[in-house]
Amino acid sequence: MYPKQHIVGAEGDPNCESWKYSIEVNNAGTWYSIPRPCIEFVREYINTGGYLADSRSAAAFSLTFARSVKVGEGKGMDAWIFDVDETLLSNMPYYKATGFGTEPYNETSYNEWVETGLAPALPATLSVYKWVKKLGFKIFILTGRPTSLAAITQQNLIDAGYSGWEKLILRGPEDEGKKATVYKSEKRAEIVKQGYTIQGNTGDQWSDLIGYAVSKRSFKLPNPMYYVP
Amino acid sequence: MYPKQHIVGAEGDPNCESWKYSIEVNNAGTWYSIPRPCIEFVREYINTGGYLADSRSAAAFSLTFARSVKVGEGKGMDAWIFDVDETLLSNMPYYKATGFGTEPYNETSYNEWVETGLAPALPATLSVYKWVKKLGFKIFILTGRPTSLAAITQQNLIDAGYSGWEKLILRGPEDEGKKATVYKSEKRAEIVKQGYTIQGNTGDQWSDLIGYAVSKRSFKLPNPMYYVP
Numbered sequence: 168m169y170p171k172q173h174i175v176g177a178e179g180d181p182n183c184e185s186w187k188y189s190i191e192v193n194n195a196g197t198w199y200s201i202p203r204p205c206i207e208f209v210r211e212y213i214n215t216g217g218y219l220a221d222s223r224s225a226a227a228f229s230l231t232f233a234r235s236v237k238v239g240e241g242k243g244m245d246a247w248i249f250d251v252d253e254t255l256l257s258n259m260p261y262y263k264a265t266g267f268g269t270e271p272y273n274e275t276s277y278n279e280w281v282e283t284g285l286a287p288a289l290p291a292t293l294s295v296y297k298w299v300k301k302l303g304f305k306i307f308i309l310t311g312r313p314t315s316l317a318a319i320t321q322q323n324l325i326d327a328g329y330s331g332w333e334k335l336i337l338r339g340p341e342d343e344g345k346k347a348t349v350y351k352s353e354k355r356a357e358i359v360k361q362g363y364t365i366q367g368n369t370g371d372q373w374s375d376l377i378g379y380a381v382s383k384r385s386f387k388l389p390n391p392m393y394y395v396p
Numbered sequence: 397m398y399p400k401q402h403i404v405g406a407e408g409d410p411n412c413e414s415w416k417y418s419i420e421v422n423n424a425g426t427w428y429s430i431p432r433p434c435i436e437f438v439r440e441y442i443n444t445g446g447y448l449a450d451s452r453s454a455a456a457f458s459l460t461f462a463r464s465v466k467v468g469e470g471k472g473m474d475a476w477i478f479d480v481d482e483t484l485l486s487n488m489p490y491y492k493a494t495g496f497g498t499e500p501y502n503e504t505s506y507n508e509w510v511e512t513g514l515a516p517a518l519p520a521t522l523s524v525y526k527w528v529k530k531l532g533f534k535i536f537i538l539t540g541r542p543t544s545l546a547a548i549t550q551q552n553l554i555d556a557g558y559s560g561w562e563k564l565i566l567r568g569p570e571d572e573g574k575k576a577t578v579y580k581s582e583k584r585a586e587i588v589k590q591g592y593t594i595q596g597n598t599g600d601q602w603s604d605l606i607g608y609a610v611s612k613r614s615f616k617l618p619n620p621m622y623y624v625p
Contacts, residue, residue: 184446185453191421192616194457217413224414228423387421 183208352378412437581607
């Protein structure tokens, strides 16, 4: 018997393609680890290019939309929001070393990895980032990382090829204990209050994208490794 | 050269798995027909069980959530909303006969099919419907079909095995020209105003699920055939 979170679909139906479908469209709700029967499926999805292909597809649709926005008319007030982990930066080296999220989240070892500042860019998002910057969008980086990681996050982003953002927003002491959806909605509302129109929003979690003060178009990157409520 | 809507991902990258990913998570935005290079992919997805498996997975997660709701405490005011087309009923016989949505939408022939009243149930949703009814949820059926189709829709639903809903809501003259997201949000707001808590919402289109007066949990059924904005 698997623990409850390991059940795949109805009555333990081990259809991993459909499990991926359900987590990506947010049918699954909160989940804690990859179902045991799908560990190999996820490993293969990541190692043989499916993961990168899905993120490239997300990037392609992002660019189609970005190019369709008449940025000049926003008088420099058209914003695009990017999340950090599994969006601008990829923690794949960490997840590869720890079995692709098959183990429950280990805060200590994860933080050790983050503090190395060695996370590479997710290539598809780096490309979107450069384009939207070139097109004149103001870029806000909105992450659930705490302000104690501000310096290492900024350096990691620069090392990975990012530059020229308007603001890097991290979770401050006043945001502690808030669900990601609430924290990120509040921060987006502040951006809107400053007069920006949030055109695009790119993240790997639904909690990056839903709530209030939402963007005109949002772009969900794949993440079969973990869920942030 | 394909027309613009036929481009799959970036620079015509014919990765149909990733196209499916992008339409299902709503990265693609409005799209008008299946990209030509993906017609066979969609045919196979539907004919070899992938489509049904994804809808079964959605059903499984719906039931897990439905069973977790303490329905008694809502004093009979816990609601569950279902869409009709490609949710309660399947128009697959029509789409199989017309190349799986590869042709642009033809209102005349589609209406002729609907008026036969012969659409079968989508099996996974029929199962969810029966369970949520048994669990004590009040069922609202909210469809973009016009009120002129009220009688045939009701009969089709009964013939397909559905019964005992609270209300079947169709698009009235006052809703003409409204985007589905707006029309459905307005109708959900009326349900909330009557004192109901909308716990679950099952639909095949994001326009069934987003907007305002949204449900606590929503369940996106697959639909690689058409998009309703």
